Amino acid sequence: MKLISSAIVCLSLSSFVQASSPPKPSAETIYMGGNIITVNDSAPTAEALAVKNGRILAVGKASELLKLKDNNTQVINLNGKTLIPGFIDGHGHVFNTGIQALSANLLAAPDGHVDNIATLQQALISWAKKTENAQHGIILGFGYDDSQLAEQRHPTRQELDEVSEDIPVLIIHQSGHLATLNSKGLALAGFNSDSKDPEGGKIRREADGKTPNGVLEETAFFGTLLPLFAKLNEQENEAIFNAGMKLYASFGYTTAQEGRASSSAVKTMYNLAQQRKLPIDVAAYPDIQTAQDVIVPPYYSAEYNNGFRVAGAKLNLDGSPQGKTAWLTKPYLIPPVGQTQGYKGYPSMTDEKAAEYIALAQSKGWQLLTHVNGDAAIDQLLKGVEASESKQGKPDRGFIAIHAQTARKDQVKSFKRLGIFPSFFPMHTFYWGDWHMDSVLGKERAQDISPIGWAREIGMIYTSHHDSPVALPNSMRVYSATVNRTSRTGRVLGPAQKASPLEGLKSQTIWAATQYKEEKNKGSIEIDKLADFVILSDNPLQITPEALADIQVLETIKEGKTVYKLDGQNSANSGSCIESARCQTIATTTMVTTGLLHHPH
Numbered sequence: 001m002k003l004i005s006s007a008i009v010c011l012s013l014s015s016f017v018q019a020s021s022p023p024k025p026s027a028e029t030i031y032m033g034g035n036i037i038t039v040n041d042s043a044p045t046a047e048a049l050a051v052k053n054g055r056i057l058a059v060g061k062a063s064e065l066l067k068l069k070d071n072n073t074q075v076i077n078l079n080g081k082t083l084i085p086g087f088i089d090g091h092g093h094v095f096n097t098g099i100q101a102l103s104a105n106l107l108a109a110p111d112g113h114v115d116n117i118a119t120l121q122q123a124l125i126s127w128a129k130k131t132e133n134a135q136h137g138i139i140l141g142f143g144y145d146d147s148q149l150a151e152q153r154h155p156t157r158q159e160l161d162e163v164s165e166d167i168p169v170l171i172i173h174q175s176g177h178l179a180t181l182n183s184k185g186l187a188l189a190g191f192n193s194d195s196k197d198p199e200g201g202k203i204r205r206e207a208d209g210k211t212p213n214g215v216l217e218e219t220a221f222f223g224t225l226l227p228l229f230a231k232l233n234e235q236e237n238e239a240i241f242n243a244g245m246k247l248y249a250s251f252g253y254t255t256a257q258e259g260r261a262s263s264s265a266v267k268t269m270y271n272l273a274q275q276r277k278l279p280i281d282v283a284a285y286p287d288i289q290t291a292q293d294v295i296v297p298p299y300y301s302a303e304y305n306n307g308f309r310v311a312g313a314k315l316n317l318d319g320s321p322q323g324k325t326a327w328l329t330k331p332y333l334i335p336p337v338g339q340t341q342g343y344k345g346y347p348s349m350t351d352e353k354a355a356e357y358i359a360l361a362q363s364k365g366w367q368l369l370t371h372v373n374g375d376a377a378i379d380q381l382l383k384g385v386e387a388s389e390s391k392q393g394k395p396d397r398g399f400i401a402i403h404a405q406t407a408r409k410d411q412v413k414s415f416k417r418l419g420i421f422p423s424f425f426p427m428h429t430f431y432w433g434d435w436h437m438d439s440v441l442g443k444e445r446a447q448d449i450s451p452i453g454w455a456r457e458i459g460m461i462y463t464s465h466h467d468s469p470v471a472l473p474n475s476m477r478v479y480s481a482t483v484n485r486t487s488r489t490g491r492v493l494g495p496a497q498k499a500s501p502l503e504g505l506k507s508q509t510i511w512a513a514t515q516y517k518e519e520k521n522k523g524s525i526e527i528d529k530l531a532d533f534v535i536l537s538d539n540p541l542q543i544t545p546e547a548l549a550d551i552q553v554l555e556t557i558k559e560g561k562t563v564y565k566l567d568g569q570n571s572a573n574s575g576s577c578i579e580s581a582r583c584q585t586i587a588t589t590t591m592v593t594t595g596l597l598h599h600p601h
Helices: 002-020 062-068 094-102 117-131 157-161 183-189 219-231 234-250 263-275 351-364 375-392 409-418 427-431 433-440 452-457 475-484 501-506 510-515 545-550 581-592
Strands: 029-037 045-052 055-060 074-077 082-085 139-144 169-173 178-181 201-205 212-218 253-261 281-286 308-310 312-316 367-372 400-403 421-424 533-536 553-558 561-565
Touching: 029 062, 045 062, 055 062, 094 139, 094 234, 094 253, 094 263, 117 139, 117 157, 117 169, 157 169, 157 178, 157 183, 157 212, 169 183, 178 183, 183 212, 201 219, 212 219, 234 253, 234 263, 234 553, 234 561, 253 263, 253 312, 253 553, 263 281, 263 308, 312 351, 351 367, 351 375, 367 375, 375 409, 409 421, 409 452, 421 452, 421 510, 427 433, 427 475, 475 501, 475 545, 501 545
Parallel strands: 029 074, 029 082, 139 169, 253 281, 281 308, 281 312, 312 367, 367 400, 400 421
Antiparallel strands: 029 045, 045 055, 082 533, 169 178, 178 212, 201 212, 533 553, 553 561
16 A cells, blocks of 8 residues: 555656646757857857747757757858847937938948049939939938048038039038038028027138038038928838938847937837837937937837837037037147137037036936037036036936047046946047048047047946948948057057957947946847847958958848848948939938928028
8 A cells, every 4th residue: 555655656746747847948040050259258159049039049059059949940050150249339320320321422432432522513413313303402412521522621502503503402521510501502591691600500601701601510500400300201201210220230230329319200210110110129319408308208218119219318519520510628730611720619508508408317317328529528528427416416327428539538537437438439540530630639639539448448348339320330340440440541540549359349249238228138149138140251359350341241130030131242231222213212302392401590
């Protein structure tokens, strides 16, 4: 009887164990056969990884992960290529990048072909013909750069009149902080000899000191452009947003930022995400001066809703160094036209107004991105944060200093003391390194532009960004500039400020995830994190650093699904519709029928 009872107990225990054992997990996809860089310091590389339900199921040896294979598992052979975490946008403007993708390409090499005013004029004329823009009433170009034009100056209104005297012509400087209009455009925008410079902006004048020469700086330009975004209808806004996301994905970004969103842009992005899941995640930061109405639920959220969320607010305190509108404590080497020796740029607002916005963000718990290119603007930010801290304490603000290009060493130390996370812009060393040395800052100051070396010295992490549409959202160009700091002509700016290849990769992956407070879900290849990956043509940790910019993005994978794949016909810029007649046709209809050139006087 005792033996029978024991047998029954054993049988019962055995049945219980079998019934309670979890089913064997099976992978939807297994990647193997290449280089897998995890950006996880505890296990930097892996032979294979497995994905299930949009997340990473397992990472490790191929022989072990193949045990997770069943009849429905797709095994992908990387064929020696390299898989890394998806790139995360430290700072950019994905919505505004759509404008870049849809307008006439006025960029200089290597991203375009405009190297003098004649080729700029021809690019505009060609774009207008392709898009039949003359029927709609505007000619729009993006990306001209006076520092890269043979003439070393901005075009004049008269030179844009040669493109058209009857149709307004608007061309946006690559910095995004200036623009030039032809005479028709100036007239429609309401600019004339009696127009006053707005606060935080300038209307450049001809030799008489009164007549506008066509160039508008900062708020004078924004006041002309911003009405466009307020008047676009939903379909037009969606076309712009989709173009921006498509271009981002083609460079390996699985998380993008709209770093200075208007209310209408936020509503477009949110509404599109309500209709369908976005191909990549988008975090928006509305302008704290003009768009507080959308820094509230349901737009504002700690979680993505179908790929979109408002993550905080944006504050702008100065302009651009290459456009010579950034606010410095020491003079520009060569002042811009119309300014005298000793010119240092100018602020966007008073110290009091800046402090007011900073305190507001802290009181609301908003993560605040603050655009500060010049060291005087950085001083203004630091004063505002210190004032806010003295009244409200020092919670985990998550404030970000955007660009911080001319940050002094004492200011970098203050970032750490005040808990301000820097997002630097080393791409300037490539695009404008020569200009900074020879015209903007001088050779000595230019060496320490975007001083990531100083951040590293004191144990700070940082991100490195592209600020698209200031530059294309080219992840490999960001990577190369962060590591090499080499100008277009091969001059190296600040060898001590270089990053190692691994640090450069972290600045666009795990450190960028930390900037967004999303490191538990993104930024490295670890179990349970989102299956956000990029497949590259080469291993960035094994090739010579000078070749980083030549690496191609072959595929972008968001939560286990491919959102971009190189078709084999184009370069790494594939996915961009900069030269697409279809996209330009959308742009033509979008830009003009909505009253772009209505300047509110």
